[in-house]
Amino acid sequence: MAKRKQAPGERISEAEHAVMEALWTENPLSAADVCDRVCAANDWSIPTVKTLLGRLVSKGAVGTEPEGRRFLYHPLIERSDYVGGESRRLVNRLFGGRAAPLFAHLAENEALTDADLEEIEALLKEMRK
């Protein structure tokens, strides 16, 4: 039984994702801690963060452990799984599952910096071995 990459129907919304990022960067965090890192940037108030955390918990994306009177939250899914899933979704939906057209697109629209190009080239070289 391979480990579950992401709960089946439970998608993570964009706002929830912002919270996940905070937890991926550093965890465990209390609700207030999370707010400290995301509220300003997103113009949210604490209740909003609490709601998002609650939803993430019920979706099984974050777990809690009691610490004194409060809860500490920590991610239950890997960032790489989430990111991978979202990337693949996009590639599937927009490019029929092929990654090359996506790359071509980014290239055409100058969405690739020189650094990107070099990095990708290096990666390619590496994979080729």
Place this chain on the structure above:
Amino acid sequence: MAKRKQAPGERISEAEHAVMEALWTENPLSAADVCDRVCAANDWSIPTVKTLLGRLVSKGAVGTEPEGRRFLYHPLIERSDYVGGESRRLVNRLFGGRAAPLFAHLAENEALTDADLEEIEALLKEMRK
């Protein structure tokens, strides 16, 4: 004044996107025509397609021209604009705007076929000139 890439706040939802794909593949099409190409795959009924078309029209993403008693629909935004926008959104949200990490991710997860690799390599070579 560059031509407007996509209406400001008017995002195209996933279901709407399926309709757009049909119209990008072939246009103009009547609502029934669209249904012919997308209803089966998505398990939709004609009313659903009509609703989606209506929403797309009000969002300014598709235009209509009367043909006899019916309307023919055709896209008003370019597929490449949409695709580019969505791609960039993802890259921004998940990879801080850098495309290389996305590429690395796809590579790691074997989401890249050999054909993809070759194609990308070719593109790279081309861009380098």
Place this chain on the structure above:
DNA sequence: ATTTTCTGTTTACAAGCGTAGTCTTGACAA
């Protein structure tokens, strides 16, 4: 021991989305 202060839970609510039924009108066939 009582009040204050956190923190989590519950409830709220408008907008967007997926999905679809009903209404209306005009063309076409009989």
Place this chain on the structure above:
DNA sequence: TTGTCAAGACTACGCTTGTAAACAGAAAAT
């Protein structure tokens, strides 16, 4: 000419999302 049918317009409705307030319980402070 009138009934039928097809097409668009309008309406509906439950679910998710973004955003947040109200409530409850417990710990801390006084």
